[in-house]
Amino acid sequence: MRVLTCLAALTLATMPATAPAVEAAGNTSQKTANATFTQPAGWSLKGDPAAMTIVAPEGDLELSFVDVPGAANAAAAVATAWQRQYPGFNRKLEITAPAAAKDGWEEQVNFSYQTSPAEHQVATAYAYRRGSNWTVMLGKGNAATFEKRLGTAVLALGSLRPAGYTVESFAGRTPHRLDAARIAALKQFVTASMQELEVAGVSVALIDHGKLVFSGGFGVKQVGKPDKVDGDTLFMVASNTKGMSTLMLAKLVDEGRFKWTDKVTAIYPSFRLGSDATTASVEMRHLVCACTGLPRRDYPDILAGSSITTPASTTFRNLAATEPTSKFGEAFQYNNLMAAAAGYVGGQVLYPGVELGAAYDRAMAEKVWGPLGMTATTLDAAKARRGNHATGHGADIDGRLAVAEERINTAFYFERPAGAAWSSANDMIKYVENEITEGVLPNGKRYIGAANLVERRKPNVPLGEHGFYGMGLMGEKTADVPWYHHGGGLIGFHSDLYFIPDAKVGAVLLTNTDSGAAMRAPFIRRLLELLYDGKPEAAASIKAASGSIKAGRIAERKTLTFPADPATAAGLASRYVSSDLGTLAFTRKNGQLFAGNGVWDLPMATRVNADGSKSVVTAATGLTGIEFVIADAGGKRGLVIRDGQHEYRYTEAP
Numbered sequence: 001m002r003v004l005t006c007l008a009a010l011t012l013a014t015m016p017a018t019a020p021a022v023e024a025a026g027n028t029s030q031k032t033a034n035a036t037f038t039q040p041a042g043w044s045l046k047g048d049p050a051a052m053t054i055v056a057p058e059g060d061l062e063l064s065f066v067d068v069p070g071a072a073n074a075a076a077a078v079a080t081a082w083q084r085q086y087p088g089f090n091r092k093l094e095i096t097a098p099a100a101a102k103d104g105w106e107e108q109v110n111f112s113y114q115t116s117p118a119e120h121q122v123a124t125a126y127a128y129r130r131g132s133n134w135t136v137m138l139g140k141g142n143a144a145t146f147e148k149r150l151g152t153a154v155l156a157l158g159s160l161r162p163a164g165y166t167v168e169s170f171a172g173r174t175p176h177r178l179d180a181a182r183i184a185a186l187k188q189f190v191t192a193s194m195q196e197l198e199v200a201g202v203s204v205a206l207i208d209h210g211k212l213v214f215s216g217g218f219g220v221k222q223v224g225k226p227d228k229v230d231g232d233t234l235f236m237v238a239s240n241t242k243g244m245s246t247l248m249l250a251k252l253v254d255e256g257r258f259k260w261t262d263k264v265t266a267i268y269p270s271f272r273l274g275s276d277a278t279t280a281s282v283e284m285r286h287l288v289c290a291c292t293g294l295p296r297r298d299y300p301d302i303l304a305g306s307s308i309t310t311p312a313s314t315t316f317r318n319l320a321a322t323e324p325t326s327k328f329g330e331a332f333q334y335n336n337l338m339a340a341a342a343g344y345v346g347g348q349v350l351y352p353g354v355e356l357g358a359a360y361d362r363a364m365a366e367k368v369w370g371p372l373g374m375t376a377t378t379l380d381a382a383k384a385r386r387g388n389h390a391t392g393h394g395a396d397i398d399g400r401l402a403v404a405e406e407r408i409n410t411a412f413y414f415e416r417p418a419g420a421a422w423s424s425a426n427d428m429i430k431y432v433e434n435e436i437t438e439g440v441l442p443n444g445k446r447y448i449g450a451a452n453l454v455e456r457r458k459p460n461v462p463l464g465e466h467g468f469y470g471m472g473l474m475g476e477k478t479a480d481v482p483w484y485h486h487g488g489g490l491i492g493f494h495s496d497l498y499f500i501p502d503a504k505v506g507a508v509l510l511t512n513t514d515s516g517a518a519m520r521a522p523f524i525r526r527l528l529e530l531l532y533d534g535k536p537e538a539a540a541s542i543k544a545a546s547g548s549i550k551a552g553r554i555a556e557r558k559t560l561t562f563p564a565d566p567a568t569a570a571g572l573a574s575r576y577v578s579s580d581l582g583t584l585a586f587t588r589k590n591g592q593l594f595a596g597n598g599v600w601d602l603p604m605a606t607r608v609n610a611d612g613s614k615s616v617v618t619a620a621t622g623l624t625g626i627e628f629v630i631a632d633a634g635g636k637r638g639l640v641i642r643d644g645q646h647e648y649r650y651t652e653a654p
Contacts, residue, residue: 002095002203007305007639017498019021021428023364025380026041027039027041027155028039028041028045028485030045030052030054030065030637031049031080031163032049032050032051032052032065032066032067032135033049033050033067033069033163034067034130034133034135034162034163035065035067035128035135035160035161035162035163036159036160036161036162036163036165037065037156037157037159037160037161038155038156038159038465039054039156040054040059040152040153040155041152041158042056042152042330043055043056043057043152043156047064048647049067050066050067051064051065051066051067051081051084051085052064052065052081053065053085053095054156054282056141056145056152056153057149057151058142058145058148058149059143059617060142060145061140061141061145061146061149061153062138062139062140062143063139063153063156063157063372063539064081064085064136064137064138064139065135065136065137065160066080066081066084066085066135066137066138067133067134067135067136068080068081068133068134068135068136068332069132069133069134070132070133071134071653073130074107074109074111074127074129074134074530075096075109075111076138077129077134078109078111078127078136078138078405079129080136081125081136081138082100082125082138085138086138086140088406088493090642091113091114091115091123092113092610093111093112093113093114094112094113094114094555095110095111095112095548095551095552095555096110096111096551097109097110097544097547097551097552098110098315098544098547099126099544099548100537100541100543101540102163102535102537102540102541103160103161103165103167104130104161104165105128105129105130105161105162106129106130106131107127107128108126108129108544109126109127110124110125110126110127110548111124111126111127112124112555114610115610116179116609116610116611116613117547117613117615117627117629117640117642118609118611118613118629119611120142120143120144120481121140121141121142121143122139122140122141122143122146122640123139123140124138124139124140125137125138125524126139126157127226128160128162128398130162130165133162135160135162137157137160139153139513143326143642143644144644146532146644147295147333147643147644147645148295148325148326148331148333148645148646149331150332151331151332151461151462151463151464152331152462154463154464154465155462155464155465156512158465159465163395164549167479168479168534168535169479169480169636170327170478170479170480170481170528170532171479171480171481172320173532175500175502175503175505175531175532176529176530176531176532176533177208177209178206178208178213178214178505178632182530182531183206183213183214183542185526185528185530186204186206186214186526186530187204187214187218189457189522189523189526189538189539190202190204190218190519190523191218191248192542193519193522193523193539193542194219194519194541196219196242196344196542196543196546197513197515197516197518197519197542197545197546197549198395198401198515199219199393199511199512199513199515199516199519200219200220200221200222200223200393200401200511200512200513201217201218201219201220201221201228201233201390201511201512201513202217202219202229202509202510202511202516202519203216203217203218203229203230203231203233203235203390203424203425203427203508203509203510204216204217204218204231204322204425204507204509204510205231205425205426205429205432205507205508206429206505206506206507206509207429207432207433207436207505207506207507208504208505209504209505210433210436210437210442210504212326212429215231215425215426215429216230216231216425217229217230217231217233217425218573221233221389221390221391221512222390222391222393222403223393223401223402223403229390229512230388231424231425231426232376232388232424232425233388233389233424233425233510234376234378234384234387234388234389234390234391234422234423234424235389235390235422235423235424235493235495235510235511235512236381236409236420236421236422236488236490236491236492237419237421237422237423237428237488237493237495237510238419238420238421238488238489238493238494238495239336239418239419239486239487239488239489240419240421240423240428240486240487240488240496240497241360241416241417241418241419241420241421241488242288242339242417242418242419242486243431243456243472243486243497244364244368244369244415244421244431244472245288245339245342245343245364245418245472245535246288246342246456246471246472247368247431247434247448247453247456247472247573248343248346248363248364248367248368249284249288249342249343250348250448250452250453250455250456251367251368251447251448251452252346252349252367253352253447253452253455254449254452254453257349258284258349258577259284259458260283260284260285260455260471261283261284261285262283262284263282263283263284264283264286264287264341264345265279265280265282267284267345267348267349268348270316270343271316271319271341271345272316272319272320272604273292273294273319273320273322273323273324273408274320274321274322274323274324275323277567278323278324281328282618284342284345285460285471286328286338287339287341287342287345288338288342288471288472289460289461289469289470289471290332290333290334290335290338290460290461290469291328291329291330291331291333291460291461291469291494292324292328292333292335292338293324293325293326293327293328293330293331293333294322294323294325294333294335294337294338295324295325295333295335295644295645295646296333296334296335296336296518296643296644296645297318297322297336297337297643297646298336298643299641299646299648300318300415300580300581301336301411301412301415302408302411302647303578303581303582303584303597303641303648304580304581304582304597304600305582305583305597305598305599306410306411306412306413306414307410307411307413307599308381308410308413310411310413310414311355311356311357311414312340312344312355312356312357312360312414312415312416313356314414314415315337315340315341315344315356315414315415316341316344318337319337319338319341322337325645329460329461330461331461332461332462332463332469336412336415336418336419337415337418339415339417339418339419339472340414340415340416340417340418340485341417342417343360343363343364343416343417343418344356344357344359344360344417345418346360346363347359347360347361347362347363350363350366350367351363357414357416360416360417361379368431369427369594371441371447372430372434372441372447373430373432374423374427374428374430374647375427376424376426376427377421377422377423377424377425377427377428378421378423379416379420379421379422380422381413381420381422382408382426388424389422390493390510390512391403391404391406391492391512392404392406392409392490392491392492392493392512392513392514392622393492393512393513393514393621393622394492394513394514394515394621394622394623395492395514395515395553395621395622395624396621396624397557397560397562397581397605397619397621398557399515399550399553399554399557400498402621403492403621404491404492404514404621405491405600405602405620405621405622405623406491406492406622406624407599407600408490408491408600408623409490409491409492409493410599411488411599419490423510424510425508428508428510429507429508431497432497432498432499432506432507432508433506434447434448434453435453435484435499435505435506436499436501436505436506438450438453438454439453445605455471456470456471457470457475457484458470458471458472459475464476466478470484472486473485473486474487478524478525478528479503479528479532479534480500481500481503481528481532482500482501482530483498483499483500483501483523483524484498484499484501485498485499487517487520489517491514491622491623492512492513492514492622493510493511493512493516494511494513494514494516494517494519495508495509495510495511495516495520496508496509496520496522496523496524497509498523498527500527500528500531503531505527505531507523507527509523510536514622515546515549518542518545518546518549519542521541522538522539522541522542522545522647522649523538525537525541526536526538526539531585533591555647556624556625560605560607560617560619561605561606561607562603562605562606562619563591563592563593563603563605564592564593564604564605564606564616565606568606568614568616568630569586569588569604569606571615571630571637572586572593572616572630572637573586573637573652573653574586574587575652575653576596576637576638576639576650576651576652576653577646577651577653578648578649578650578651580648581641581648581650582597582598583597583598584596584597584628584639584650585597586604587601588614592604593606593616595616595618595628602618602619602623603618603620604616604617604618604619605617605618605621605624607627608627613629613630613631614629614630615627615628615629616628616630616639626641627641628641628650629641629642630642631649636651636652637651637652638650638651638652
């Protein structure tokens, strides 16, 4: 099973504990023979300083930190670590990719191993070297637990450093202003990153102490066409819509229409989430905190035939059929349906009885985009595409840059408060400026009370070593400097916005290529380097990300037969149905296999898995890798598709 995460190679799998575990009372600093790391709260600990293992609360996910002094290279260190911790481990290596050397490490290499879909397991290794000493992180575990515990797994891995290393700190440093030289350096970083990552177009805006110091574009709106990106070019900003939706909610709280702690059912009585007990527990703030334990549930959107005409009420119908998999506040779990519900409830507070989508659209225009002067921002994709807009791009099945299959993006429109807005760098920087001024408009008038705006930045659930999720915003701390952001990603479009309150600096980064996602973290790192004279690490991170992306593409392509294997294709039913996902129909066109759901029709590849099972896999640009495992049962042909915590079954249609 191939699992995509914010840590490109961090995949984990399970082995039973071989010794009693000691429960941690909270996040605890641990020291191996040659390194230190943080044991997350709720994870148990076993082993000794030469090889320490932390175990997730479920007991089926382990991270081991193994010291291997004197190994000849990363591969030798990893092989030694596997045999020490898990004798007999013999999974086939799928990907090897160097990572950026930072945090005191002189070399880092990532390893990912092959698993089969039915196992629902993941396995990975990270090798870190300082001097002649290697520290290897081994990850083995259940894929569902991995997804559920990602926020704390990232904490453990992100905190790993050589023993005795002094962490970089910008404390006490006065940030530089974004003068011409620093702006030029950041622009050079953007153009070099685009070339390294093969990004078609990027738009950037920078604000410093209330002044727009740069706004402009790099590259093209669409490959093969001459039109250049500029500061007014519209991009899908995807999940950056969430922060704007929570700003609308904060404005309503500011007006006294409800409190963050009010029960959702008191404001919108028809709201349901799983059981009656869970429903009664949900407060308004819970809808946007990623802290309720509700996992991602995107396949029903992508596959069920959702489109631009799917009613917004589908959001609430789908939520009623789901239940959290962890306790409130226990783990970071990102769910688009919850954020969408929040926006729609806000719309109903303002315009009760008006259709959910129309009420939300009107609320955003009147309460956010109008007051902030964001005149180009829209939820109307057709309108956006009629003007100055970027086209989404991705890698085709052979790794070539091409126009992406954007029709899938319309599947999420019914939950648009979570991610359907189109905006430009020039518009988004106005939203960022409002965050820096804490609600004071450029004309000096107060738009919203600071307390209710800042409430969105308070920690609700931890995410990584120094990060957390607030309400539609993420908080982070780099070298003791706090900053805030939120990313957005849909097929062909990846973006981020950033603001550093202490420096009174903000930025917007919009890209029209899937590999642009790899620019997001290095971009803020480079900005911080320029403001605080930080260690130059951002460029190395871009280079490492590029290598990892290319290695992943090559490894994936080796496993796929495209066009699809004729014998496998011939064995498929022409039509399948699923109670959760609707209909999936297979057709053959010009020797190629296609799968469609009535809204889109995608080319398909085939794969033989390590356990001998076979899969049909999407092979569209920007959407390669959705895997349907052939799983005939009960005399009927069938397919199974899995995400982190769900399994869906299709059965041959009568």
